[in-house]
Amino acid sequence: MPLRIIEHGTGDYLEMIKLRDDILRKPLGLSFSAEELVAERDDILVAAFDKEQLIACCVLSVAEKGSIRLRQMAVSPSVQGKGIGRDLIHFAENVARDQGFTRMIMHARSTAIGFYEKMGYTVTGNEFVEVTIPHYTMQKTLTVS
Numbered sequence: 001m002p003l004r005i006i007e008h009g010t011g012d013y014l015e016m017i018k019l020r021d022d023i024l025r026k027p028l029g030l031s032f033s034a035e036e037l038v039a040e041r042d043d044i045l046v047a048a049f050d051k052e053q054l055i056a057c058c059v060l061s062v063a064e065k066g067s068i069r070l071r072q073m074a075v076s077p078s079v080q081g082k083g084i085g086r087d088l089i090h091f092a093e094n095v096a097r098d099q100g101f102t103r104m105i106m107h108a109r110s111t112a113i114g115f116y117e118k119m120g121y122t123v124t125g126n127e128f129v130e131v132t133i134p135h136y137t138m139q140k141t142l143t144v145s
């Protein structure tokens with residue numbers, strides 16, 4: 001399963017938007033605004049592929065000094081539970097580490113807390129509501145392997 005950084009505005013990026021929209025936004029009755037998508041131009045866009053089909057993705061956005069924020073993690077339902085999310089996180093962490101970041105932070109949906117805890121992330125705050133559902137701030141120090 002190839003993992004790679006994709007470019008904003010490409011066909012792969014359009015597939016990424018569709019996957020994120022189908023999994024993360026439509027079920028909540030939400031959609032992406034043009035402004036949100038334009039703002040991703042400066043982000044690191046990470047995707048996993050099965051042959052040429054995009055099956056998982058996430059967005060890395062620069063946060064405060066030394067930290068990068070994992071956002072919009074989505075795995076196609078047809079491959080969930082097969083370790084692809086874990087592999088995508090490992091790849092994203094390596095990309096962040098290679099670019100000098102020492103901490104990964106995120107706003108994790110409450111339903112995903114267990115997954116991220118297994119990946120070494122810890123909850124760092126109280127529950128809050130974002131995009132109409134409960135979330136927690138989580139973080140992990142990115143150590144050199």
